[in-house]
């Protein structure tokens with residue numbers, strides 16, 4: 001039983017990965033596991049269920065065991081489309097769940113207390129939404145969004161032409177939850193081959209630390225029917 005309301009997790013993998021040279025960046029391998037596998041392993045214990053937002057042929061993600069949901073608006077308008085897709089999917093398929101947390105598929109070190117602290121931040125600030133920060137850096141795509149705001153978001157995206165998650169989050173009076181960047185940034189994200197190498201080094205260090213000092217909070221998720 002979590003100390004916060006039931007929350008669906010969406011892993012955002014709908015981008016074009018241009019800086020990586022295209023292809024499915026979340027399927028790149030990081031020490032024997034895909035980036036998606038790392039993200040899922042950290043997110044699943046925090047959420048009632050997890051879905052994958054990705055475009056194109058869904059069968060290439062079959063090994064993840066996650067429901068794959070394509071953008072509900074056309075032409076790759078950016079991560080807001082992935083958030084909208086998850087809010088609408090949840091309203092349709094998991095009507096008892098009122099919250100969605102979004103995490104990019106290229107961020108393999110998300111914290112084990114992500115969802116708990118995002119809920120705490122929006123509840124303390126009495127805000128409708130919350131997003132993550134680390135040190136001075138804000139991570140708008142790692143955020144907590146109420147399913148009830150799906151109509152507002154669809155309007156912002158398709159009628160007003162809004163594109164930046166930052167703009168929509170701030171229009172809702174977003175709260176922020178901030179994590180330290182020492183010993184490393186838990187929202188380190190991978191855009192280039194060099195950053196994939198850096199992540200491998202970071203993973204070696206965290207594995208060593210968790211073997212020495214204990215559990216890293218990873219576990220299994222419940223079933224998530226679509």
Ligand SMILES: Nc1nc2c(ncn2[C@@H]2O[C@H](COP(=O)(O)OP(=O)(O)OP(=O)(O)O)[C@@H](O)[C@H]2O)c(=O)[nH]1
Pocket residue numbers: 012013014015016017018019020025053054071075076077078079080081082083103104105106141191
């Ligand atoms: N659903 C959806 N997600 C997107 C879209 N564009 C980007 N994203 C996701 O938003 C997050 C941040 O995206 P970016 O870093 O801007 O794009 P990227 O595809 O990861 O990489 P670049 O193309 O190199 O910028 C990633 O999780 C992307 O998968 C989109 O049009 N639709």
